[in-house]
Amino acid sequence: MPHVAPVDSSPVCSPAVAEALAAGTAVVALESTILAHGLPAPRNRATADELEAEVRALGAVPATIAVLDGRAHVGLDARGLDRVCTEEIAKLSVRDLGVAAGLGLSGATTVAATAHLAAAVGIAVFATGGLGGVHRGARETWDVSADLAALATTPVLTVCSGVKSILDVGATLEVLETSSVPVLGYRTDRFPGFYRRDSGFAVPWRVESPDEAARVWAAHTTGSGMVLARPVPDADELDAALHDRLLAEGLALVEERGVTGKDVTPALLEHFHTASGGASLATNVSLVRANARLAARVAVALTCSDP
Numbered sequence: 001m002p003h004v005a006p007v008d009s010s011p012v013c014s015p016a017v018a019e020a021l022a023a024g025t026a027v028v029a030l031e032s033t034i035l036a037h038g039l040p041a042p043r044n045r046a047t048a049d050e051l052e053a054e055v056r057a058l059g060a061v062p063a064t065i066a067v068l069d070g071r072a073h074v075g076l077d078a079r080g081l082d083r084v085c086t087e088e089i090a091k092l093s094v095r096d097l098g099v100a101a102g103l104g105l106s107g108a109t110t111v112a113a114t115a116h117l118a119a120a121v122g123i124a125v126f127a128t129g130g131l132g133g134v135h136r137g138a139r140e141t142w143d144v145s146a147d148l149a150a151l152a153t154t155p156v157l158t159v160c161s162g163v164k165s166i167l168d169v170g171a172t173l174e175v176l177e178t179s180s181v182p183v184l185g186y187r188t189d190r191f192p193g194f195y196r197r198d199s200g201f202a203v204p205w206r207v208e209s210p211d212e213a214a215r216v217w218a219a220h221t222t223g224s225g226m227v228l229a230r231p232v233p234d235a236d237e238l239d240a241a242l243h244d245r246l247l248a249e250g251l252a253l254v255e256e257r258g259v260t261g262k263d264v265t266p267a268l269l270e271h272f273h274t275a276s277g278g279a280s281l282a283t284n285v286s287l288v289r290a291n292a293r294l295a296a297r298v299a300v301a302l303t304c305s306d307p
């Protein structure tokens with residue numbers, strides 16, 4: 001006899017997303033940690049709307065993903081977006097989804113958790129800002145984002161602007177290779193470094209169009225995810241000297257305050273945003289919007305290539 005009432009932890013799709021999936025219309029998953037823990041209020045709420053509008057304008061349906069009161073939602077309404085952007089909610093990676101469901105908690109989903117939930121309902125394309133990865137000093141701290149493990153086992157194409165230089169970029173690319181996750185540069189040979197167009201590392205492959213990316217994704221059948229890395233638009237790249245100063249300060253701050261674990265990324269982001277007088281925020285919003293557009297174009301190309 002079970003002593004515990006069953007908990008329904010399956011994700012629920014919004015009517016628009018459910019309809020699009022049933023009809024085979026293009027759908028793009030959007031992440032919520034970037035809204036709840038990556039961007040300050042009230043800019044986060046405006047960005048949430050802008051991202052969804054970018055996707056819709058290109059003929060795809062946006063599906064922002066988060067957990068509300070224990071239930072994973074794929075596609076949020078205005079009220080859901082309000083909650084993600086204003087409430088003090090948890091940051092949920094894949095391992096936390098069952099905890100949130102069991103305890104009835106709300107939380108924003110990371111790249112890992114968003115990709116997991118997207119794949120669970122049959123969404124193949126996902127747009128975000130930056131991936132989590134191998135942190136500097138991981139040799140001692142073992143701090144390697146669960147985003148990398150999720151990409152290894154979750155068949156979702158993630159459109160992003162690479163990883164921040166707050167991470168060990170070379171080690172992150174090595175783990176992606178070990179995990180059999182292909183990395184494609186979008187019209188670039190260089191792996192982007194989020195605020196900067198070039199992280200200093202090369203990408204193994206390059207595609208020139210959404211169509212080419214869609215063809216590669218359609219031919220990728222090994223079960224892992226794929227990264228489509230699009231650098232921030234030229235005009236919005238953060239100044240190199242400013243970037244290097246913020247990075248050095250941010251890393252020192254985290255060390256000094258003893259910030260660890262899942263609080264490291266939000267703490268560094270907040271330092272960038274406050275200490276750059278809004279410049280890093282403009283870069284951040286610009287690149288996520290560009291990634292949402294590219295993801296929408298790839299999702300649409302994928303529906304056109306369906307037999």
Ligand code: PSU
Nearest residue numbers: 033034038110111130132145146262265
């Ligand atoms: N990198 C960014 N912005 C972000 C994140 C990463 O440039 O907002 C967020 C994403 O949600 C990512 C998560 O999935 O941080 C990774 O966190 P951690 O390093 O704790 O795994």
Ligand code: MN
Nearest residue numbers: 143145261262
């Ligand atoms: Mn971590």
